[in-house]
Amino acid sequence: MSELSTIISRNIAALLDRSALNGQPINLDADLLGHYGLTSLNMVLLITSVCEDTETELTKITEEDLSRLHTARDIVALVQSIRNRRASA
């Protein structure tokens, strides 16, 4: 698992009850709403803490970006695309 995936998985796990995970690792392709039951508030807190932990500027992420994040892998892709844009700027 990449460093980004690890950070994002850790932040998702922090929002869940231990019993919800049942000892399993976070599935990067599971639906965050449907499978893990994250609410809209959870999603905002999740992305905010991911931005902090990955040193990603919060101002780069819009409501439209948020609406397209359905899985942990989507979040990995978003953070990676922001990093790539920063590197090429």
Place this chain on the structure above:
Amino acid sequence: MTAITSLQLAGEPFSIGRMHGEALGEEIRRFLDDDLCRLNRLLPKPTSLADLKDTVARHREVIARDTPDLFAEIRGLAAGAGIDLDAALLLQLRREVMGYSRIPTGGDCTTLCRPLPPGGRVLAQTIDLNGNLDDQMVVMEITHSVTGSRVLVLSFTGLLGYLGLNGYGVGIGINLVLGGPWQPGVPPYLAIRHLLDRCADVESCLACLGGLQLASSRSLTICDAKQAVSVELLHGRMAVIRNEQLVHTNHFLFEDFAAEDGLNPFSHNSSVLRLQACRDRLGRLPQRAGPDDVMNIFCHEPIRVKGNGDCRRERTVGAVVMLPGQGRMHVRRGDPALSATQTFQLHA
């Protein structure tokens, strides 16, 4: 798409309301029956008119006190449409019933105002709403028999005000901003209609606004032949921004109010992007740009907000370009990039 429903109403307030109710009774009753004017598709828990009785009553008291003519018109609307007064009031209070929390409310709409040579101004905006309300759009031309004032208003089924212009050359647009406790009061949509019915210029609009107990936060863009202002309204306080050219989206621009902004950080980012994009496009418009050039600004993302199929998310359900000095309103219903313009004229 079919033509936008348009009404011509005239008389005293109760009669105007009754004519409105009689003309659109079937549409009004259908909208109320549609998941309680689609509220139950948007609220986290379903509600009913019975559940909302106390809420409606608290707003009714202030609407009757602060805007008695509009209260008479709402009574007329109920009588004409064959619905209870509470149902007619609910149609005015839909947005207040939805309320807001930092999550998940987005809050969209982009408004601009600039001089239009050789004289006058253009006031234009997108209309970004949830609930797929494009099919409920209505344009009303209203003539008050007592005062002689004339108003051209774009609104939605059963709602007496939203944005518009009047025979004095005043134009008013609206943006949602989120802040402060929302309370029993006059919904800003009704406040706009109240101003258009009686105010001949920007200064009288500001004076009139100051006397109303508003139900919720908003920003209004108001113009006349001589000046234009954005006025941010936050829990009994008003901040006025004066400039020849104005753009407003859905975050507070006045510094003191910005600290109390209830928009979530990602929606705030979207609002900032739309503001910057609109300022850029407005800056590139030629001096003598016409209504179509202005409308074209609203046909491009991020200003144009496309839907994703989720009716709970706001999207662009229309766009309006108003020339208040000429009494003219150009409207596109639905996605402005995909729909044709319909033009409405306030008659002399």
